[in-house]
Amino acid sequence: xxxxxxxxxxxxxxxxxxxxxxxxxxxxxxxxxxxxxxxxxxxxxxxxxxxxxxxxxxxxxxxxxxxxxxxxxxxxxxxxxxxxxxxxxxxxxxxxxxxxxxxxxxxxxxxxxxxxxxxxxxxxxxxxxxxxxxxxxxxxxxxxxxxxxxxxxxxxxxxxxxxxxxxxxxxxxxxxxxxxxxxxxxxxxxxxxxxxxxxxxxxxxxxxxxxxxxxxxxxxxxxxxxxxxxxxxxxxxxxxxxxxxxxxxxxxxxxxxxxxxxxxxxxxxxxxxxxxxxxxxxxxxxxxxxxxxxxxxxxxxxxxxxxxxxxxxxxxxxxxxxxxxxxxxxxxxxxxxxxxxxxxxxxxxxxxxxxxxxxxxxxxxxxxxxxxxxxxxxxxxxxxxxxxxxxxxx
Amino acid sequence: xxxxxxxxxxxxxxxxxxxxxxxxxxxxxxxxxxxxxxxxxxxxxxxxxxxxxxxxxxxxxxxxxxxxxxxxxxxxxxxxxxxxxxxxxxxxxxxxxxxxxxxxxxxxxxxxxxxxxxxxxxxxxxxxxxxxxxxxxxxxxxxxxxxxxxxxxxxxxxxxx
Numbered sequence: 001x002x003x004x005x006x007x008x009x010x011x012x013x014x015x016x017x018x019x020x021x022x023x024x025x026x027x028x029x030x031x032x033x034x035x036x037x038x039x040x041x042x043x044x045x046x047x048x049x050x051x052x053x054x055x056x057x058x059x060x061x062x063x064x065x066x067x068x069x070x071x072x073x074x075x076x077x078x079x080x081x082x083x084x085x086x087x088x089x090x091x092x093x094x095x096x097x098x099x100x101x102x103x104x105x106x107x108x109x110x111x112x113x114x115x116x117x118x119x120x121x122x123x124x125x126x127x128x129x130x131x132x133x134x135x136x137x138x139x140x141x142x143x144x145x146x147x148x149x150x151x152x153x154x155x156x157x158x159x160x161x162x163x164x165x166x167x168x169x170x171x172x173x174x175x176x177x178x179x180x181x182x183x184x185x186x187x188x189x190x191x192x193x194x195x196x197x198x199x200x201x202x203x204x205x206x207x208x209x210x211x212x213x214x215x216x217x218x219x220x221x222x223x224x225x226x227x228x229x230x231x232x233x234x235x236x237x238x239x240x241x242x243x244x245x246x247x248x249x250x251x252x253x254x255x256x257x258x259x260x261x262x263x264x265x266x267x268x269x270x271x272x273x274x275x276x277x278x279x280x281x282x283x284x285x286x287x288x289x290x291x292x293x294x295x296x297x298x299x300x301x302x303x304x305x306x307x308x309x310x311x312x313x314x315x316x317x318x319x320x321x322x323x324x325x326x327x328x329x330x331x332x333x334x335x336x337x338x339x340x341x342x343x344x345x346x347x348x349x350x351x352x353x354x355x356x357x358x359x360x361x362x363x364x365x366x367x368x369x370x371x372x373x374x375x376x377x378x379x380x381x382x383x384x385x386x387x388x389x390x391x392x393x394x
Numbered sequence: 395x396x397x398x399x400x401x402x403x404x405x406x407x408x409x410x411x412x413x414x415x416x417x418x419x420x421x422x423x424x425x426x427x428x429x430x431x432x433x434x435x436x437x438x439x440x441x442x443x444x445x446x447x448x449x450x451x452x453x454x455x456x457x458x459x460x461x462x463x464x465x466x467x468x469x470x471x472x473x474x475x476x477x478x479x480x481x482x483x484x485x486x487x488x489x490x491x492x493x494x495x496x497x498x499x500x501x502x503x504x505x506x507x508x509x510x511x512x513x514x515x516x517x518x519x520x521x522x523x524x525x526x527x528x529x530x531x532x533x534x535x536x537x538x539x540x541x542x543x544x545x546x547x548x549x550x551x552x553x554x555x
Binding site: 314323326 | 404405407410421428429430431432448449450451452453454455456496497
């Protein structure tokens with residue numbers, strides 16, 4: 001059966017050129033960058049090369065790029081590191097209600113240790129208002145953290161405007177750019193960003209490697225104490241192979257970015273247009289324009305996401321959902337609830353994240369395969385008869 | 395994630411639909427908790443002559459409903475009232491642990507349909523119990539911090555009042 005991957009946000013295949021670049025670091029180039037001898041030096045050079053390529057992707061100074069094990073570590077490092085290092089200056093953190101779990105739960109952990117938190121609301125598209133950021137600032141605020149784009153609903157935040165507000169008040173500004181770095185243009189100078197989290201897999205690098213950019217002058221404490229790797233900010237022997245892969249993937253992403261966007265957007269827009277034509281009562285979640293190029297997030301009323309997803313899987317189509325039944329916590333996506341989507345509607349969430357391997361034929365297949373699945377499940381649903389006046393036409 | 399029996403019932407659910415002029419109707423669940431199940435029964439000589447259901451929910455919820463409908467058909471009312479959550483899980487060759495509470499409501503819906511029938515026999519209106527915490531079992535409900543379980547908590551609190 002033909003497999004259609006519409007779940008790139010969960011996992012993307014690593015590019016063959018990237019794999020090729022990584023493999024020697026498992027065998028002949030096995031060195032530890034901390035070693036003084038030439039085998040170690042070879043590994044150190046490889047890491048510094050990757051650092052330059054990764055920095056170029058976000059228009060940053062390479063010395064500010066610290067490699068980590070994933071986006072989650074980068075987010076934890078930024079929040080906990082800045083709050084800890086700036087205790088004397090203040091104890092207040094501003095964030096939003098739609099962040100990824102790795103921000104949301106790190107914030108909760110900080111709150112339990114006494115950090116004061118303001119969680120900003122979002123509008124129905126999931127957008128934060130920069131004016132709300134400014135209003136929330138107090139003389140105790142030491143960090144503002146707002147994600148660049150939401151992984152679930154695709155909405156791109158006005159990061160440049162929020163960055164200006166933070167800069168005006170002299171407060172460090174962090175953005176979780178895991179969903180955007182290597183996917184759409186990211187520029188830490190233009191966006192006035194002081195700390196930025198990123199991961200390699202969303203731009204076809206390996207899993208298990210990420211980075212945190214920290215602007216020179218920002219006070220931050222390490223998350224891991226130990227040796228003097230990464231300027232003493234991230235101890236532990238480097239994942240040389242992963243870092244090399246991230247660098248190579250960054251180099252290719254920078255070169256191919258516009259072509260990838262030009263390929264994704266028409267596919268995305270076809271799905272957003274054609275799914276509601278093929279199935280009644282399908283709603284788009286997230287911003288219609290300020291949206292990740294490969295993100296299609298919709299709700300299908302009267303049916304539940306997991307059951308749709310399982311039937312799609314049987315047809316070879318891999319997608320995700322923000323339904324409570326899918327999540328390990330059995331909770332409906334906090335992002336959709338924060339946007340005011342009611343819990344019952346959010347149960348019918350379908351999340352499709354497209355990538356460079358997708359084609360028009362894939363879109364054709366999804367638009368053809370999904371309607372009979374929805375019809376079958378609606379015929380089984382007690383909500384459908386109750387709420388809907390119109391029966392689905394055959 | 396799911397056993398072969400669960401997937402088989404999910405793909406080909408038995409007894410889907412409604413019974414016109416049903417002798418008893420039972421409903422459990424809440425969309426916020428994930429699943430809603432409605433059971434319809436036809437009773438003849440104290441035996442469940444026909445059982446049908448409609449379900450909104452995940453793969454487990456659909457498979458549970460289908461299995462309960464099969465288990466109940468042909469049984470006496472007393473026998474059907476004794477079908478337990480555990481019996482359904484066993485018949486399905488297991489369910490993932492996180493689905494035990496949320497999705498395993500089929501036997502509850504069946505029991506309510508039988509109670510509805512018995513109440514009608516006695517000329518009373520069957521008073522549907524509120525879907526309080528005893529039914530809306532959100533596994534995260536016990537967490538102290540209400541923000542951990544924003545929706546489940548409010549639903550369970552509201553319905554238990």
